[in-house]
Amino acid sequence: MMRGIALPSFDSLLTRWAIYWDTVMVPHFRRWWAIWISILAGIVLFNAYFTLAINVSESLPDHVYLVVKGDKAVVRGGYVAFKWAGGGGYPAGLGFVKQIRGVPGDLVQEFDRNFFVNGDFVGRAKPMSRKGMPLLIGPTGTIPEGYFYAYAPHKDSLDSRYAITGWVSMQNVTGRAIPIF
Numbered sequence: 001m002m003r004g005i006a007l008p009s010f011d012s013l014l015t016r017w018a019i020y021w022d023t024v025m026v027p028h029f030r031r032w033w034a035i036w037i038s039i040l041a042g043i044v045l046f047n048a049y050f051t052l053a054i055n056v057s058e059s060l061p062d063h064v065y066l067v068v069k070g071d072k073a074v075v076r077g078g079y080v081a082f083k084w085a086g087g088g089g090y091p092a093g094l095g096f097v098k099q100i101r102g103v104p105g106d107l108v109q110e111f112d113r114n115f116f117v118n119g120d121f122v123g124r125a126k127p128m129s130r131k132g133m134p135l136l137i138g139p140t141g142t143i144p145e146g147y148f149y150a151y152a153p154h155k156d157s158l159d160s161r162y163a164i165t166g167w168v169s170m171q172n173v174t175g176r177a178i179p180i181f
Helices: 010-048
Strands: 051-052 064-069 079-083 095-102 107-111 114-115 120-124 148-152 173-179
Touching: 010 051, 010 064, 064 079, 064 148, 079 148, 120 148
Parallel strands: none
Antiparallel strands: 051 064, 064 173, 079 095, 079 173, 095 148, 107 114, 114 120
């Protein structure tokens, strides 16, 4: 007893829980077990083949993406999810979603921090980050086999314009990303 308040005993609480379980939960499970099993199976199957990626920055126009696990086809103009190599304040292995603007064999050029892929303008590299850190320009030349140019339209996007991202290895791709909204 604490300051005049009587606490129920553990046996009393256990008895109340058993009564609640028998009168409320068991009938509920008996009535809805097939639906609960179906929902659980659906979640397990969904997670085996898909995952959801949420873009928390303004780098891409959409914020939620359905990632098809294992679909590592890199197609110009498509979206892809990949594991970040590390750096720029982001830990290695963090999931990123970007658009593919350059594939193996494409020519990347830079003139006065303006980047072009096969002659098409893809963005301007800023000299400093929003936090005041210097930003080195990314690689130029012909994209080699096994790599792609990652792109996002926002001026502050951390993409292949910068050395910290560079060309992304296809080995880091986790799946094809489909914009949802």
